Amino acid sequence: MKAIVKSIAAVLTVAAVSSPALAADKEYRFVGDTQFAGFCKAVATNDVRALRVNLSRNVGRIAATEREVLRMVTAEDGLTCNGENLVDFSVKRDASDVHEFLVSRS
Template sequence: MTKVIKSTIAAAVLAVMGVSTASADVTAEGVRFTGDTEFAGFCKAVVKDDVRLLRSSVSRNIGLIGASQREVLKVVSAKDGVTCNGVSLVEFSQSRDASNVYQFLTARS
């Protein structure tokens, strides 16, 4: 029963996250976040290649996206999780050469 509820909650979160994503448009001055910026902290962590900032964003979303840091990280780093500039968080970190964040994301997925 509990597993069914968790699956339903996870599916609902993913459905909401598909709509609630932040995209980063790179400009000469830096990065501008457009659309729903609720999850922009994840993209900002990649842009700055800052694992501490990423972990902070994960911690802030416990209870909203998942019940633990591990669950939040799993959901946001999924292929259909949070997107930045139209691509998944992992792909965005790779394209931005954010090696620290990329290593953190891939080591924990």
């Protein structure tokens, strides 16, 4: 009986923790080429860790190194989120941590 109670408690804990994360995904809608939407989401959520993960995942796809990937996606004619480049989008979204990362590394 104790094992069942522990199992139910574990399931409820996982459900409670994952619900806010799933709800947060519904706040964003990606239109058009969504292949690099992770960059926009990282900026919108001010998540430097997610941005770095997207940089490393795109090594070899966009450029040879993370620094080169960052340069490509932050270029004026590079990746756009809501019609703006990543740096301008981070300012508009008040993503100060991501903005600092983008400006210091590019």
